[in-house]
Amino acid sequence: MIYETDTNRVLLYDNAAWVMVADTDQPPGLQHIHSGSFSGVTEYIPSSDVFSSDFDHYLVKLTIDSFSGTGQVYVQMRNSGGNAASNYRYAGYQSYSDSVIVSAVTGSGATTNGFLAHSLDYDVTEHDGYGVTMDVMNPNRAIYTTASCLSMNAINAQFYARYLYQKHSANTAYTNLRVNAVSLTSITGNIKVYGYRN
Numbered sequence: 195m196i197y198e199t200d201t202n203r204v205l206l207y208d209n210a211a212w213v214m215v216a217d218t219d220q221p222p223g224l225q226h227i228h229s230g231s232f233s234g235v236t237e238y239i240p241s242s243d244v245f246s247s248d249f250d251h252y253l254v255k256l257t258i259d260s261f262s263g264t265g266q267v268y269v270q271m272r273n274s275g276g277n278a279a280s281n282y283r284y285a286g287y288q289s290y291s292d293s294v295i296v297s298a299v300t301g302s303g304a305t306t307n308g309f310l311a312h313s314l315d316y317d318v319t320e321h322d323g324y325g326v327t328m329d330v331m332n333p334n335r336a337i338y339t340t341a342s343c344l345s346m347n348a349i350n351a352q353f354y355a356r357y358l359y360q361k362h363s364a365n366t367a368y369t370n371l372r373v374n375a376v377s378l379t380s381i382t383g384n385i386k387v388y389g390y391r392n
Contacts, residue, residue: 224388231384236375243369245334249389254328258383265377270308271368286358
């Protein structure tokens with residue numbers, strides 16, 4: 195095993211070739227980009243850009259601690275021109291906590307509501323504290339942005355596990371995102387964004 199001082203890499207010889215074990219300049223894994231919290235708002239936009247050409251793919255962790263009203267929470271792409279407010283499409287499925295039923299979730303039209311994160315029901319207080327995991331692919335490249343989303347939702351006093359695969363049908367490079375509460379009076383929570391190192 196060696197450490198190359200000119201490349202800052204750790205290499206291991208496997209009897210045939212030198213194989214990289216670690217790159218201390220660009221170690222594999224996730225790089226933290228942004229952490230933010232919001233309280234009693236209808237939207238949250240990070241104060242500085244979270245998407246750049248440094249990464250192709252991103253991990254977004256969104257938590258809604260509490261909310262008021264009845265409605266949904268969405269994540270939209272954003273750049274210097276404002277929010278990407280159209281051409282979102284999604285498909286997936288959801289399962290019910292008190293039933294074996296699995297149903298389809300689709301949005302075949304050019305909806306303006308962004309990548310779906312939550313559907314929320316205000317009258318079930320124990321449903322506060324939602325977590326959403328989103329993998330966002332190619333947001334800063336001038337190709338279609340896609341995302342996969344896993345979340346637990348509450349609709350009409352019923353828990354749903356929701357899995358969605360989503361696409362924004364515009365060849366645009368985005369630099370930021372927007373957490374948008376639709377029809378809800380307010381949301382409180384936090385968000386973290388990480389980049390997958392290339």
